[in-house]
Amino acid sequence: MRRLRGALLGRRVRLRWVHLILGGALLMPFWLLAMVLVSPFLDMPGTVVAGSAAAQFAAYGVALPLAAVTALFPLTRPLSVAAARGLCGVAPERFADGPARSWAARVRTAGWFTLHVAVGGLVAGASLALPPFALSLMVLPFSASLRESALASFWSLDQAWLVWGGVPAGVLSLVALAAAAAGAGALLARQAPRLLGPTPADRLAAAERRAAELAVRNRIARELHDSVGHALSAVTLQAGAARKVLDSDVAFVREALAAIEETTRRTVGELDSVLGLLRQGEDDGELPGPGLEALDRLLSAPGLRPAPAVTRGGDLGRVPGPVSREAYRIVQEGLTNAVRHAAGAAVSLRIAVDEEELEITMENPLPAAPGAPAVRRPDRPGGGRGLTGVGERARLLGGTAAAGPVDGVWRLTARLPLTGGSR
Known part of the structure; x- marks a missing residue:
């Protein structure tokens, strides 16, 4: 009942x-x-x-x-x-x-x-x-x-x-x-x-929306990885060096602490910009961040010892904004890997622009190469996404990127078309 x-x-x-x-x-x-x-x-x-x-x-x-x-x-x-x-x-x-x-x-x-x-x-x-x-x-x-x-x-x-x-x-x-x-x-x-x-058209539209949302998430993840990851690597290296000479070289410790302060302040600003987009739920196609105009400041960071040998070619000032920002992040990721895996080794950077594209080439000795310093590779659970992000940045602009050992050195190359500024 x-x-x-x-x-x-x-x-x-x-x-x-x-x-x-x-x-x-x-x-x-x-x-x-x-x-x-x-x-x-x-x-x-x-x-x-x-x-x-x-x-x-x-x-x-x-x-x-x-x-x-x-x-x-x-x-x-x-x-x-x-x-x-x-x-x-x-x-x-x-x-x-x-x-x-x-x-x-x-x-x-x-x-x-x-x-x-x-x-x-x-x-x-x-x-x-x-x-x-x-x-x-x-x-x-x-x-x-x-x-x-x-x-x-x-x-x-x-x-x-x-x-x-x-x-x-x-x-x-x-x-x-x-x-x-x-x-x-x-x-x-x-x-x-x-x-x-x-309907099938609705499912296709939903899949396209999910793909667009995933692309935005991946872009934000790349920004966080490259900016925060580079900053933490630099801060870790500077803090470790300062600890070793804490009693013998006060001037160096003071310089390292100042560099740590500047690095963290800059990174917090970049992090706030990215998190601001997440809070607002907006994406205007261009995430904030420095471009090639900030390259000198990046290369002069105290954690990079010896300082990278830089070769410039062409007028970098005419590189479009989106290409300039992605190029900065690619160089930043290359330096982060060099600091993490080959600390103290010489790093060379060549960045040149012609009528059609911007080319970036970075080299540093492999840890196992003759004469290269012994380097302890730290365990990084969930890490190793930096080079993947470099490839994604290049492809989004219609360019290419590759990284790997070549003739006893680790070489990172990227070619970014100047017409790939629309993302």
Whole structure:
């Protein structure tokens, strides 16, 4: 008995019933307009609303195509999805997001809307008419005045068997109404994902959005890796060197502490800029950061001993801003790797620009090369993404990058087209 009551009057069934009544309310304007349209062709005594049953069902048949045409507007889908998601008991991820852009999505939405208002109109009409009728049936055996009234004659309640069968007939009428509403609600719940679910075009658009979001996340991750990673490597090296000469070279310790202070202040500023974009949820296509104009400051950091040997070629001032920023990060990552894996080794940098591209070449001795200092490679769980980021930066600009051992040295090369400034 409890299971039957849940199947007919459970919370989900009641919500779906409300959804069907909402469909009936949405059908009403179309039905009234259809009654006006069909009234000249039918014999309709009395008012338009109180016409014959044939006229009302004829208007019902005309109203459904009108509703279908109206549902072709793109905004119909999000409104229908919101109603179905809240009342039909279907998993939210099975619905499409946003307006229906393609004609295939619009036709499916129109099919859903027409089904909703068609079934909802019938259930809503029955929900309004059947309970008073059932109540009259149940009262009929106990009221002689009701049996003799014009209402009883209009509803054909003057049958002899209803004198003793009115109560069960009324109860069965209400049970039939609840069963019909439950079945109609289940039908809509089954059809909702098919008609309001994502089309292939919607899935493609969602995949493109996810790819764009992932690209933004990867760009921010590269910025954090290169700026913060370089700063921490430099700070670690400076702090370690200062600790070793703390008692013997106060001037060097003072210089190292000043460099640590400057490095951390600059990095905190860059970190605030990147985190500001995350807080605002914005991405204007260009993340903030220094460019080649800050190259001298980067190369003169106290942690780089001996200082890199730099060769410049061409006018670096005419490098477009996005290319300049990516070039700075690539040089920064190369220096970070040199400090981390070959501390104290000579580093050479060649950066040149011609009419078409900017070329970067960095070299430092391999740890195992003859004469190279022994270097302890620290364990870095989750690390090793720097060179991957270098390749991604170059490819985003339409360029190339490569890194690896060549003739006893570690060489990093990158070629960035000057026309790749739009990202």
